[in-house]
Amino acid sequence: MLFHYNRYHEAAFMGVASEVTGRINRQYNNVEYYFNLKKTNEGLVEENRKLRNLLKQDFLVPDTSSSLVVDSIKVDSLEPHRRYLYFPAKVINNSVTSQNNYLTLSRGTAQGIAKDMAVISPTGIVGKVVHVSANMATVMSLLHSKSQVSASLQKSGETGSVEWDGKDPQVITFKNIPKSAEVKKGDTVVTSRYSTFPPGQPIGIITDIEDPQSSNFYLLKLRPLTNFFNVQFVYVVKNLQKEEQDALEKITLSEE
Numbered sequence: 001m002l003f004h005y006n007r008y009h010e011a012a013f014m015g016v017a018s019e020v021t022g023r024i025n026r027q028y029n030n031v032e033y034y035f036n037l038k039k040t041n042e043g044l045v046e047e048n049r050k051l052r053n054l055l056k057q058d059f060l061v062p063d064t065s066s067s068l069v070v071d072s073i074k075v076d077s078l079e080p081h082r083r084y085l086y087f088p089a090k091v092i093n094n095s096v097t098s099q100n101n102y103l104t105l106s107r108g109t110a111q112g113i114a115k116d117m118a119v120i121s122p123t124g125i126v127g128k129v130v131h132v133s134a135n136m137a138t139v140m141s142l143l144h145s146k147s148q149v150s151a152s153l154q155k156s157g158e159t160g161s162v163e164w165d166g167k168d169p170q171v172i173t174f175k176n177i178p179k180s181a182e183v184k185k186g187d188t189v190v191t192s193r194y195s196t197f198p199p200g201q202p203i204g205i206i207t208d209i210e211d212p213q214s215s216n217f218y219l220l221k222l223r224p225l226t227n228f229f230n231v232q233f234v235y236v237v238k239n240l241q242k243e244e245q246d247a248l249e250k251i252t253l254s255e256e
Helices: 007-052 242-254
Strands: 084-094 100-105 118-120 125-132 137-144 149-153 159-163 172-178 188-191 202-210 217-224 233-239
Touching: 100 125, 100 233, 172 202
Parallel strands: none
Antiparallel strands: 084 100, 084 233, 100 137, 118 125, 118 233, 125 137, 149 159, 149 188, 159 172, 172 217, 188 202, 202 217
């Protein structure tokens, strides 16, 4: 009766009640937001997959400078051909501290994954598929003693090789860049057009430049752009022209 018939007390009571209710609602929303993070992340991964599959650089336009026409039927076209296809995958196991590190993905042959496919994260490259079962795949990490990736300087395009010495997981090595190249700390290194990976994928940032006097090449230290300590979702990349390229190169080598 006091709160109902006295405007001052009613206003005071409603103010306190609203504050308490607001605090409860904030806590509830925080808890609800936490449990919805998984669904939100999966939605973002799926959206990124769709966007990656629309990237212009993943298509090739056939060369039409010369064409063969039979009975007035057009046999070549300006229609671009897709070269790369992306499959999202969840990381279910990952090692970082050994000399030969691997990741395990929750995708396999049943979901279109095959051996030798490239694996990338939203921020940089991850590794290469080495073994596949029906519903899982293991990936040789970039942090593996036998890992070797063809890479290039993003600014100038000089090409070399990125490797890992098995020591610090936050440092990888970029070799065979000639001293004639303009190199600075902070420059970005990306995958080259000769790589298993799609060209232009981020690899790392130059943190140190070694200039051996006995060599004509720099020895560059990079900080990987993929956080291997917290890789949760990746994209497995299928090169749709790999089989054709491999078959052609095999024939060429066999004729030597």
